[in-house]
Each structure stands twice: as structure tokens, then as C-alpha cells.
Amino acid sequence: MLDVNxxxxxxxxxxxACEKKQTKVDVDKILELDKQKRKLMTEMENLKAEQNKxxxxxxPKPTGEGGGGFKNEPIIEQAKEIxxxxxxxxxxxxxxxxxxxxxxxxxxxxxxxxxxxGKNESENVIMRQVGKKPKFSFTAKDYxxxxxxxxxxxxxxAGKVAGSRFGxxxxxxxxxxxxxxxxxxxxxxxLLAQSGEKFVPVIPPVMLKEEMARGTGYFEATDEKEAxxxxxxxxxxxxxxEQPMVAMHANExxxxxxxxxxxxxxSTCFRREAGSYGKDTKxxxxxxxxxxxxxxxxxxxxxxxxxxxxxxxxxxxxxxxLGLPYQxxxxxxxxxxxxxxxxxxxxxWLPSENKYxxxxxxxxxxxxxxxxxxxxxxxxxxxxxxxxxxxxTAFAIGRILIMIMENYQQKDxxxxxxxxxxxxxxxxxxx
RNA sequence: GGAGGAGUCGCAUAGUGGCCAUUGCAACGGCUUGGAAAGCCGUGACCCGAAAGGGUCUCGUGGGUUCGAGUCCCACCUCCUCCGCCA
Numbered sequence: 001m002l003d004v005n006x007x008x009x010x011x012x013x014x015x016x017a018c019e020k021k022q023t024k025v026d027v028d029k030i031l032e033l034d035k036q037k038r039k040l041m042t043e044m045e046n047l048k049a050e051q052n053k054x055x056x057x058x059x060p061k062p063t064g065e066g067g068g069g070f071k072n073e074p075i076i077e078q079a080k081e082i083x084x085x086x087x088x089x090x091x092x093x094x095x096x097x098x099x100x101x102x103x104x105x106x107x108x109x110x111x112x113x114x115x116x117x118g119k120n121e122s123e124n125v126i127m128r129q130v131g132k133k134p135k136f137s138f139t140a141k142d143y144x145x146x147x148x149x150x151x152x153x154x155x156x157x158a159g160k161v162a163g164s165r166f167g168x169x170x171x172x173x174x175x176x177x178x179x180x181x182x183x184x185x186x187x188x189x190x191l192l193a194q195s196g197e198k199f200v201p202v203i204p205p206v207m208l209k210e211e212m213a214r215g216t217g218y219f220e221a222t223d224e225k226e227a228x229x230x231x232x233x234x235x236x237x238x239x240x241x242e243q244p245m246v247a248m249h250a251n252e253x254x255x256x257x258x259x260x261x262x263x264x265x266x267s268t269c270f271r272r273e274a275g276s277y278g279k280d281t282k283x284x285x286x287x288x289x290x291x292x293x294x295x296x297x298x299x300x301x302x303x304x305x306x307x308x309x310x311x312x313x314x315x316x317x318x319x320x321x322l323g324l325p326y327q328x329x330x331x332x333x334x335x336x337x338x339x340x341x342x343x344x345x346x347x348x349w350l351p352s353e354n355k356y357x358x359x360x361x362x363x364x365x366x367x368x369x370x371x372x373x374x375x376x377x378x379x380x381x382x383x384x385x386x387x388x389x390x391x392x393t394a395f396a397i398g399r400i401l402i403m404i405m406e407n408y409q410q411k412d413x414x415x416x417x418x419x420x421x422x423x424x425x426x427x428x429x430x431x
Numbered sequence: 432g433g434a435g436g437a438g439u440c441g442c443a444u445a446g447u448g449g450c451c452a453u454u455g456c457a458a459c460g461g462c463u464u465g466g467a468a469a470g471c472c473g474u475g476a477c478c479c480g481a482a483a484g485g486g487u488c489u490c491g492u493g494g495g496u497u498c499g500a501g502u503c504c505c506a507c508c509u510c511c512u513c514c515g516c517c518a
Contacts, residue, residue, distance in 0.1 A: 038478065038479085041477085041478060041487085042478060042479060042486090042487095044487085045477095045478065045479090045486060045487045045488090046479095046486075046487090048486085048487060048488095049485095049486055049487070051498080051499090052486095052487090052499085054498060054499090055449080055498055055499040056449080056450070056451095056499080057498085058449060058498060058499060075498075076498050077498090078498085079498040079499085080498070082498095083497095083498080209508090253441080253475090255441085255458080255459095256459085257458095257459095376475095378458090378459070378460095378474085379459090380459070380460070383460095384475075384476090
């Protein structure tokens with residue numbers, strides 16, 4: 001959500017942002033409705049002031065005895081009349097708000113000026129490529145073949161039990177998941193030791209109340225059909241722990257000296273993949289349920305760009321620890337998504353597809369989410385500010401397991417374990 | 432699932448229909464100072480206004496009763512206690 005005052009004063013910027021982000025919102029309509037709303041509110045508040053003035057006459061005198069109250073009827077009639085007028089105006093105000101609020105929620109965050117302008121993902125900018133793509137002296141298998149041969153992944157029985165887009169991870173694969181978790185937690189701890197960049201480990205709830213699920217601002221962007229909804233309990237399943245993590249501080253005033261607040265959360269994520277029929281239908285690259293380690297930061301406004309770079313640097317550190325070849329992408333305006341002002345993806349080399357596939361994403365959402373969720377801090381001068389929120393993938397575990405399997409496969413059909421994981425899982429090869 | 436109790440500005444706390452919601456502590460800012468302490472002043476949201484200023488809202492949330500609601504009524508949310516069930 002954007003600040004209404006900002007929209008009033010910078011309507012051109014807002015329109016430009018809508019255009020850049022390929023979002024159609026009638027900004028002029030917003031301005032018009034806002035004007036109507038303020039006019040009506042002023043009228044209602046003036047009437048209310050009059051009503052309050054009369055009510056106060058009924059108060060007992062400072063010296064007077066007893067419970068006070070009115071004796072003369074005419075003034076009561078007058079107050080009743082004003083009250084009636086206000087009542088009559090209420091439906092009109094409600095009508096305006098019902099039209100205005102959805103439009104406000106549809107407005108995207110303003111992208112930073114240095115974000116590449118583009119229509120869609122084809123205009124994203126490759127910032128750098130790191131690591132060597134593996135060259136196999138044999139016919140390489142895809143991860144599904146490896147998964148079947150080594151009894152690591154069973155999507156057939158998952159289909160029987162849960163349907164398509166699910167999988168059983170078996171044998172060494174779950175152990176590798178735990179190793180990845182431990183690697184991330186260790187790096188989070190080491191960062192603290194080295195530079196005081198503390199990340200607090202969290203396991204959040206993965207079920208959210210509606211207003212909290214909406215708070216992170218994705219429902220208007222894609223389609224709320226993407227999230228699983230438990231009608232009986234009016235709750236949504238989290239598509240990413242970003243949702244419960246950002247909502248964690250909703251309606252709070254944070255202490256400025258506690259900022260930045262950094263978290264690294266582990267959770268299962270649930271996605272309907274409603275808009276991706278026919279895409280990645282086989283295997284476990286795109287599934288309804290997967291585990292993910294996600295970093296989330298609440299920062300002061302002036303620090304968010306720096307914190308965003310920190311998130312990206314940690315993601316790259318993790319990738320280098322695993323020794324996987326990857327590229328860093330600067331996401332263009334048309335592909336940013338509604339809440340982000342700036343976003344970098346990491347794509348990891350997937351040999352079987354002979355291309356890079358997205359495994360990480362880190363966004364600076366500035367105050368867009370904080371405004372919806374009312375997350376604030378008071379600065380030195382006593383001024384209230386909305387915090388900036390940032391998020392970044394540490395590991396999306398299913399996908400990174402795929403990347404390890406394919407990139408580390410050997411001629412004899414076995415899979416080497418990246419060195420950084422060996423001490424956590426206790427084996428060096430899967431065969 | 433059943434039965435009770437509670438939610439007031441960061442913490443604590445007063446307030447059971449009538450001035451502008453008490454008081455203490457803490458934090459932050461300002462005044463003061465050579466610097467500090469103490470002291471004093473201030474600390475939410477929104478609207479109108481160039482400003483000075485004025486107004487509306489805010490006692491978990493939303494409705495209702497009333498000229499007037501922290502206070503009365505209804506619904507919901509959250510937390511606590513006990514019973515039942517349970518990893």
C-alpha cells in the first residue's frame with residue numbers, strides 16, 4: 001500500500017510506476033474518490049463537533065450535585081436531529097470507501113530508479129555468472145532418473161496418496177535437507193560472531209488469518225487462488241514463511257535501536273500453482289508443498305538498500321559453499337511483483353534442461369508491506385516511520401536438492417555430497 | 432469440545448453513564464548546562480489550514496442502546512484457569 005498523501009502529491013510518479021510494472025490501476029479515479037471522501041468526512045466531522053458540544057452541556061457542573069443530565073427537551077431534539085443527519089451520510093462514505101480501498105490495495109510499490117525497465121522476464125538483466133558448469137564425460141541423467149535409480153524420490157506413490165505435484169523424499173535426501181538447514185543456521189551464527197549481523201532462527205506458524213495473509217501484498221498481485229484456504233477455520237496456508245514472518249510484527253511500534261531485526265525462518269510452504277498448468281508438471285521442481293529457509297529483515301528506511309545487499313551476499317555465500325554454478329539476475333520492472341521496489345533472483349544451473357532455473361529471490365519491499373500491516377518505529381526526533389521489510393531465500397530445499405543431484409552426479413550413477421554438507425550429514429556420496 | 436476469568440498510551444495501574452481517560456516507571460526528543468544529573472515541557476492516527484490554530488477518532492475489534500459509553504447490551508478476536516481429548 002502507498003501513502004495517500006504521496007499519491008496526491010506525486011500522482012505522476014504513481015502512474016509511471018503502474019506503467020513500468022504493467023499494472024492497470026485508475027489513479028485519477030483514486031484521486032477523485034479521495035477528494036470526495038475528504039469532503040464528506042469534513043462535513044461529518046463538523047456535525048459531530050456540534051453534537052459533541054451539545055452533549056457536553058449535559059455534564060454536571062464542577063460544583064453541582066448529582067448525576068447531571070438535561071432538563072430542557074429542545075436541545076435534546078436538536079442533538080437527535082444532528083445525529084440523524086450524520087447517520088444519513090454514513091452509507092455514502094461507506095460506498096466511497098468500498099470503491100477507493102480496493103483500488104489503493106491494487107497500487108504497486110514504486111520501483112527504484114535504477115531498476116531496469118522492461119515488460120516481462122525476458123528483459124531481466126544478468127548481473128554476473130559464477131561457478132563452472134559441470135562437463136560430463138558420460139550421458140548425464142536428470143534428477144528424476146537419479147531419484148528413481150537411487151530410491152530418493154517417489155512421485156508415483158505421492159500421486160496415489162496426494163495427487164500430482166507432490167513427492168516423497170527418501171533415504172539420503174531428507175538427511176541432506178537437515179544438513180542444509182544446519183549449514184544455514186551455522187552461517188547465521190558465524191555472521192553474528194564475525195560482524196554482529198544477527199539472524200534469529202524461527203519456526204513460524206504456516207497457517208494465517210486472512211488479514212495477515214493479505215498483509216504481505218501478494219493476493220491482489222497474482223490471485224488469492226494461489227493460496228490454500230481452510231474454509232472451516234477461515235485460515236490460509238502460507239505460500240512462504242515471508243507471510244507469517246513479516247506479519248509477526250504487525251501493529252507494533254519497534255524500538256529504533258533494535259533495528260535492523262533479522263530472522264532466518266524454516267517452514268513448509270504450500271502453493272496451489274494455479275496459474276502454472278502444464279509447466280514443470282513432472283518431478284518435484286514445482287510442487288504444492290516444499291520446505292524453505294527464508295531470511296526476513298525489518299530495517300530503518302535509510303538502511304534497506306544496504307540490508308538488501310547483505311541478503312544477496314548471504315545467498316551467494318551459500319551458493320558458493322555448495323559449489324553450484326549460478327547467475328544473479330536483476331529483475332526488471334515488469335517482473336518485479338507488486339510489493340517489491342527492487343528484486344534480485346539467483347538462478348542455478350540445471351544440466352538436464354541446459355539452463356539456469358530460479359532457486360533464490362530477494363526483495364526490498366520498502367514500506368509497502370509495513371504500511372498494510374502497520375509496522376512502525378519511532379526515530380530519534382520522535383517521528384513515527386513505517387519500517388522497511390526485506391526478504392530473501394536462503395534455500396528452497398526441494399529445488400536445491402535437485403540442483404545438487406544433477407550437478408554432482410558421477411559416471412557410476414552415484415551423487416557426491418558437497419563438501420560443506422558432509423560434516424552435517426555424515427556421508428560423502430549417495431549410491 | 433465444555434465451564435469460568437481477563438484485555439486501558441512500552442510496562443504497571445486508577446477509573447461501573449457526564450469536563451479534555453488517572454497516576455507511577457521506562458524510553459526517546461526538547462529546554463536548561465562548559466558537560467552532565469536533577470528539574471521542566473513534549474511523545475498515537477486522520478482531516479481542514481501557508482502557518483498559528485481548529486476539529487474528528489483512539490480504552491482488544493466491530494456493531495448497538497443513549498443528548499452523552501472505558502463504563503450498559505450483542506457478536507467476534509486474543510490470552511489465562513479448570514475439565515475432556517490428544518502428538
